[in-house]
Amino acid sequence: MIDKMKKQQMTYPYILQRMRRKSISLSVTPAGEVLVKAPLRMSEQAIRAFVQKHEGWIQEHLHIAEEQRKKYAEAPAQVRFLGKDCRVQLWQEKQVCLQDGVVYLPEMEDAAKQRAKLTAWYRQQAKELLGRRIEHWAQRMGCSYAKLRISGARKRWGSCTSEGTVSLAWRLMMASPRDVDYVIVHELAHRTHMDHSREFWMLVAKYCPEYETCRRMLKDISQWMHQEGWDL
Ligand SMILES: [Zn+2]
Known part of the structure; x- marks a missing residue:
């Protein structure tokens, strides 16, 4: 039980969108949010496992999004x-x-x-x-x-x-x-x-x-x- 909780905490917080689709997809928005689009019937567990599996990818894209936000911030206000x-x-x-x-x-x-x-x-x-x-x-x-x-x-x-x-x-x-x-x-x-x-x-x-x-x-x-x- 404790192990499971730890694993859950390690997962990046994400926004889940259930939709009529066949496969699961992952993206990072320019604002730095992790967005998951999943088929209507896919289990929570399977979704979490998918997110965990792509942690490296998420980390990399969160970093890219942050760098871009920094650059945008340099435009004069x-x-x-x-x-x-x-x-x-x-x-x-x-x-x-x-x-x-x-x-x-x-x-x-x-x-x-x-x-x-x-x-x-x-x-x-x-x-x-x-x-x-x-x-x-x-x-x-x-x-x-x-x-x-x-x-x-x-x-x-x-x-x-x-x-x-x-x-x-x-x-x-x-x-x-x-x-x-x-x-x-x-x-x-x-x-x-x-x-x-x-x-x-x-x-x-x-x-x-x-x-x-x-x-x-x-x-x-x-x-x-x-x-x-x-x-x-
Ligand atoms: Zn002069």
């Missing part, structure tokens, strides 16, 4: 887009989508690939939005630029070459629209002054009077990105 925190929701589609303040992210086993997908989406958004904003500001400031490059820079938000190529970091998409505009105004002001002279800052202030606040905000965002691992 929320991301920042244009200064707003957006909840991340995993879904079955292959693309990233932003709707009503929720960022939908493809459910993937590999969290690194998931992050790459998110980064590619940020880049695409940056290309469109920063492209529109720089057009707007170039017109207002009455200056030209040769081309816009979306960069993967970690430490600087933007730069401008003497040939007129403006580079803006896709990470800028995490900053607020006002801060984004400041960076663009800053880089376009370099089309007139290639330094950070008093005249340069006066030109920036003309189009972005609150530029000092923006600079402080961007420093805070840099710090936040570092904490969240976005500068990796």
